[in-house]
Amino acid sequence: MADREVDQQLVERVQRGDKHAFDLLVSKYQRKLGRLISRFVRDPAEAEDVTQEAFIKAYRAVPGFRGESAFYTWLYRIGINTAKNHLLANKRRPPTSTPFDADESESFEEASLLREVNTPENELMSKQVVDVVQSSLQQLPEDLRSALTLREIEGLSYEEIASVMNCPIGTVRSRIFRAREAVAENLRPLLETSKGNRW
Amino acid sequence: MKHEISTLMDGELFEDDADRLFDRINRSPGARMDWEIYHLIGDVLRQPEHIHCGLSAKVRERMHDEPTVLAPRSHAVKRKIHTIALSAAASLAAVGVVTWMSQQISFEAMPQVAMQQKALRQASMQIQPKSNEYLMAHQEFSPSTDMNGGASYIRMVSYNPEGK
16 A cells, blocks of 8 residues: 555545544645745744645545545645735735646755745754754664665665565564654653644 | 554555554554654654644644535545446346347247257157056056155054044
């Protein structure tokens, strides 16, 4: 079951009235969508509001989602439209007139113009989270670190990782889980201290 | 469950297992937190410069005020029904064609069968006068029905209470 199918399954649950399923989609895509919207709406507080609005619009529109495109592609369009409407409502021009699609969005970098802006409080929290994740990763045994990196950064499937690391798929599954859980163990105390600031 | 969540988010779990796991995640706030943290780790590893405060709690609060959305019927279910209807129609068509073809064959074969039956009837009429006497003589041994076949093994008795 590919990643797109996981999303499709969650969407179908939302269409059957399961709000928790939408919550899982929000958890999964909040940073990706927030990053996209912050390229249009540079004020961090506004960008956050627009991202929330985009998710709510997506939730209301879910009954009409037919699964013809990937869920994120669909969410991406809603995000772009919400951001543009927000700027138009505030009589501001969007930062770019050239449309770019969801696949290009990850590589779309115009640092000076579209640099993400964050509040000082969030900036500090973000830095701490990044530090904890990176230091935890460095402390992992080599085989766990490689498995997690190949999965999360290179985007390889378990089968491909098994081939690269010359081990059974079950071992890959176990290594990735153990790596994630080791990093998560170090993150949990930090996240619990930031009450109401769920990640 | 954490192990399964990790496998699920990598898209390496079977559909049925995933569906059951989503049910379990729904019932467990801890499992939802694990899902959230594992995704955060992935985002940090991919783009550490773009990590900002999460929105899910705020979106969740706003979702409380939203009425539950319901699709009239899932598009996937509609597709499945469409596929089933098409295969049922194809099966019916196939059955219809086979029935029609068998009828065509039987109509062609009918004159031959009628001729064979006529010949058999003539032969039996020739045999009948000779066999009637034999059949009458051995009627009680004839197993033509279950009762007649069993009649030879039944002894008739009578009982008269006054004749004690």
